[in-house]
Amino acid sequence: MTISRRDFLATTGTCAAHLALAGAILPPAIRRRWTLPTGRVVAAEPFARLENVGKDVWALISTPLSGDFTTVCNGGLIAGKHGVLAIEGFMQPAGARWLATRAKELTGSWPTHVLVTHYHSDHTNGVAGYFDGGMTPKIHSTAATQSQVKDRNLPADPSREHALADAMMVDAASAAKLDIGGRTVRLIPKSGHTASDVAVVIDELDLVFGGDLIWNAMFPNYVDAAPSTLAKSVASLRRSADATYIPGHGPIAKTAEFDRYVAFLNEIERAAREGKQKGLDPKTLAEGYTVPASLGEWTLFQKSFIETAFKAWYKEIA
Numbered sequence: 001m002t003i004s005r006r007d008f009l010a011t012t013g014t015c016a017a018h019l020a021l022a023g024a025i026l027p028p029a030i031r032r033r034w035t036l037p038t039g040r041v042v043a044a045e046p047f048a049r050l051e052n053v054g055k056d057v058w059a060l061i062s063t064p065l066s067g068d069f070t071t072v073c074n075g076g077l078i079a080g081k082h083g084v085l086a087i088e089g090f091m092q093p094a095g096a097r098w099l100a101t102r103a104k105e106l107t108g109s110w111p112t113h114v115l116v117t118h119y120h121s122d123h124t125n126g127v128a129g130y131f132d133g134g135m136t137p138k139i140h141s142t143a144a145t146q147s148q149v150k151d152r153n154l155p156a157d158p159s160r161e162h163a164l165a166d167a168m169m170v171d172a173a174s175a176a177k178l179d180i181g182g183r184t185v186r187l188i189p190k191s192g193h194t195a196s197d198v199a200v201v202i203d204e205l206d207l208v209f210g211g212d213l214i215w216n217a218m219f220p221n222y223v224d225a226a227p228s229t230l231a232k233s234v235a236s237l238r239r240s241a242d243a244t245y246i247p248g249h250g251p252i253a254k255t256a257e258f259d260r261y262v263a264f265l266n267e268i269e270r271a272a273r274e275g276k277q278k279g280l281d282p283k284t285l286a287e288g289y290t291v292p293a294s295l296g297e298w299t300l301f302q303k304s305f306i307e308t309a310f311k312a313w314y315k316e317i318a
């Protein structure tokens with residue numbers, strides 16, 4: 001199932017909309033780079049691929065730049081002896097259903113738990129797809145995410161609202177452990193990309209599902225960001241030199257890419273502070289700004305996204 005670009009842009013004001021615009025402008029060479037997997041690919045569709053990134057762990061890497069918005073954000077599966085945790089609700093129920101069906105094929109079990117990392121529509125709109133065929137996985141989110149989905153993801157989708165209505169609350173104040181049998185994952189509450197974000201950590205694999213706290217090779221969306229909080233949250237997620245990071249958008253990152261992202265965030269702060277000091281408004285500053293080449297490609301397809309980042313920083317500096 002796909003939706004038109006026009007409908008898509010009309011119904012989402014968050015991460016997804018700017019990805020859609022990216023697809024129109026992104027040079028083919030960068031699009032191709034996006035399609036390069038890191039792990040062993042076990043399933044692939046035009047909208048996403050599923051990569052094996054550790055024992056019984058798979059990362060769903062969305063490839064929405066083709067114009068197929070079934071999933072849009074990244075997510076994944078973590079399997080234990082007694083359960084399977086699916087990460088993210090995706091843009092459409094068909095996306096969640098696709099991941100759940102892959103879980104059944106790969107592990108013998110439909111997801112028993114689903115974690116939604118934050119409220120943005122491309123991470124939550126599809127949650128209802130996990131309930132297909134009378135299945136009843138436990139949905140986990142923070143209370144803030146649950147209420148923001150209800151209040152801010154317009155137009156309201158009753159099925160989606162219902163899907164999150166019975167969500168089990170992830171404590172926004174302290175990390176929680178989820179035991180899925182022979183494997184414990186940690187759910188780490190953070191903020192900075194939005195008012196409430198959750199990261200998932202598998203300590204024994206040195207692996208982090210960062211939600212939208214982590215982006216790779218794409219200019220991040222600051223629409224709800226508290227930039228200095230974001231920087232602190234990101235720093236706290238850094239692990240060993242061999243760690244693997246599944247970003248909310250873009251290909252899988254290793255430490256080099258993670259550190260490049262940190263440097264990118266610092267550069268945006270530097271530019272914002274300099275612009276503010278010079279008395280430039282965010283729009284003017286954004287118009288004259290390019291990310292230094294030393295930081296690699298960040299798909300600067302629409303200058304308004306840069307402006308959004310500078311606006312977020314100006315708000316903080318003020």
Ligand SMILES: [Zn+2]
Nearest residue numbers: 015118120212
């Ligand atoms: Zn987001």
